[in-house]
Amino acid sequence: MTTETTYREMVDNKNGRMNRKIIVNEEIYKQELEQIFGRCWLWVGHEGQIPKSNDFTSIYMGEDPVLVTRDAKGKVHSFLNMCRHRGNRICRADAGNAPSFMCTYHGWTFATDGKLVGVPGYKEAYFEELDRSQWGLVEARVDTYKGLIFATWDNSAPSLLDYLGNMAWHMDLSFDRTAGGVDLLPGAHKWMMEMNWKWPTDNHVGDGYHVPITHGSIRGRGTSSGTASGGGLNPANAQLQNRDAFAFGNGHGAASISPSRGSVWSADSENPVNKFNREHEAEIKQRLGERAKWQPGTCAIFPNLVISNPAWSGSIKLFLPRGPLWTLGWSYYFVDKQAPKEYRDTIRTYQTLMHGPSGIMEADDAVPFIQATGTARGLIAQKYMINQQLGLGHERIHEEIPAMAAPSPSEIGQRGYYGFWAEMMDAPSWSQGKLTPRKN
Ligand code: FES
Numbered sequence: 001m002t003t004e005t006t007y008r009e010m011v012d013n014k015n016g017r018m019n020r021k022i023i024v025n026e027e028i029y030k031q032e033l034e035q036i037f038g039r040c041w042l043w044v045g046h047e048g049q050i051p052k053s054n055d056f057t058s059i060y061m062g063e064d065p066v067l068v069t070r071d072a073k074g075k076v077h078s079f080l081n082m083c084r085h086r087g088n089r090i091c092r093a094d095a096g097n098a099p100s101f102m103c104t105y106h107g108w109t110f111a112t113d114g115k116l117v118g119v120p121g122y123k124e125a126y127f128e129e130l131d132r133s134q135w136g137l138v139e140a141r142v143d144t145y146k147g148l149i150f151a152t153w154d155n156s157a158p159s160l161l162d163y164l165g166n167m168a169w170h171m172d173l174s175f176d177r178t179a180g181g182v183d184l185l186p187g188a189h190k191w192m193m194e195m196n197w198k199w200p201t202d203n204h205v206g207d208g209y210h211v212p213i214t215h216g217s218i219r220g221r222g223t224s225s226g227t228a229s230g231g232g233l234n235p236a237n238a239q240l241q242n243r244d245a246f247a248f249g250n251g252h253g254a255a256s257i258s259p260s261r262g263s264v265w266s267a268d269s270e271n272p273v274n275k276f277n278r279e280h281e282a283e284i285k286q287r288l289g290e291r292a293k294w295q296p297g298t299c300a301i302f303p304n305l306v307i308s309n310p311a312w313s314g315s316i317k318l319f320l321p322r323g324p325l326w327t328l329g330w331s332y333y334f335v336d337k338q339a340p341k342e343y344r345d346t347i348r349t350y351q352t353l354m355h356g357p358s359g360i361m362e363a364d365d366a367v368p369f370i371q372a373t374g375t376a377r378g379l380i381a382q383k384y385m386i387n388q389q390l391g392l393g394h395e396r397i398h399e400e401i402p403a404m405a406a407p408s409p410s411e412i413g414q415r416g417y418y419g420f421w422a423e424m425m426d427a428p429s430w431s432q433g434k435l436t437p438r439k440n
């Protein structure tokens with residue numbers, strides 16, 4: 001690093017203070033691309049997006065465009081979306097099905113398993129001397145958890161399961177509660193925001209504190225999903241009491257998890273979400289066992305994946321870095337695979353109303369994220385530390401959930417997030433980075 005201190009010193013969790021430079025500094029940003037996005041497991045999609053052989057979908061790992069494919073034999077890959085010749089992208093489509101990708105510059109062609117299978121002029125111009133086996137697509141290591149696909153560029157990274165650690169306990173509440181797991185609804189919202197990529201993740205990893213203030217207008221007027229049945233999110237229940245905030249280790253955290261599965265939706269029994277939950281109660285209990293009583297909360301998986309989940313079916317948001325001052329948001333919505341059309345429509349309507357570029361919640365949140373990025377650029381501002389003392393010293397090992405907990409609201413999640421960020425930024429290799437062991 002370029003500063004005189006370690007990143008661990010910049011993130012002073014003992015005193016709940018953090019150096020503001022980590023938000024805007026160019027050199028630190030370059031290190032993040034290398035140390036965080038070059039080494040961590042990053043979310044790249046869901047298996048349901050590529051169910052058939054030769055299906056593909058496009059996304060990014062950090063700033064790098066990647067193509068996620070299912071090859072002819074059914075294996076899932078994540079490739080750098082870059083022709084090995086000059087570097088043109090080999091695919092410009094968001095998603096589709098194709099047995100191969102022909103680069104539109106000189107025509108090199110790659111199969112869905114990454115092999116270079118076609119080179120114009122191979123005999124006449126390359127004289128059969130080009131070793132095609134050495135010029136296949138650059139491939140990341142891939143693994144899946146409950147249908148979610150993750151990839152890492154670092155072959156020495158720990159297993160995905162070890163990386164997710166105790167967060168897997170919480171992910172199951174959303175992604176493994178009914179047979180078949182979840183589906184992503186088609187399409188994604190994509191939008192650019194003038195903010196550092198860490199702010200939206202910081203918010204979801206543990207900021208129950210902002211909800212009554214930032215989202216005060218929503219709470220004030222009540223919230224409706226706008227469904228024909230009138231069933232919407234019940235603001236009275238949305239702020240269930242006696243909740244804790246959680247740090248799961250490895251930078252993952254949840255702003256709150258409710259100790260009851262009391263519906264956050266209105267009591268309208270005809271609401272398709274309530275109806276589905278009622279009909280599948282026995283199945284959910286059978287699959288999750290003791291865990292079935294917990295209602296999952298809005299959470300973040302290090303470094304930039306957010307699962308915003310007020311009612312089991314929620315949004316998966318990815319906050320992609322575009323320099324220290326810009327962030328590209330991608331928002332998908334998920335429902336149980338078994339969910340009927342009415343359920344899907346309810347979630348689509350609700351999520352579009354709340355999240356993504358036109359979402360009320362998203363717009364509420366974006367303003368402070370933009371402003372907190374802007375102020376951090378100031379010379380004077382950088383002399384003053386960010387305060388992260390909320391709930392400091394009131395953490396405990398949770399009695400049932402495999403995580404550290406503190407009464408919500410607490411910045412326990414943020415301290416865990418930036419603590420792991422600093423760990424990764426300082427550690428020269430994975431062998432010297434510390435992972436929290438999995439308890440279950
Ligand atoms: S850049 Fe792709 S074939 Fe030349």
Ligand SMILES: [Fe+2]
Pocket residue numbers: 203210211214215361364365
């Ligand atoms: Fe918010």
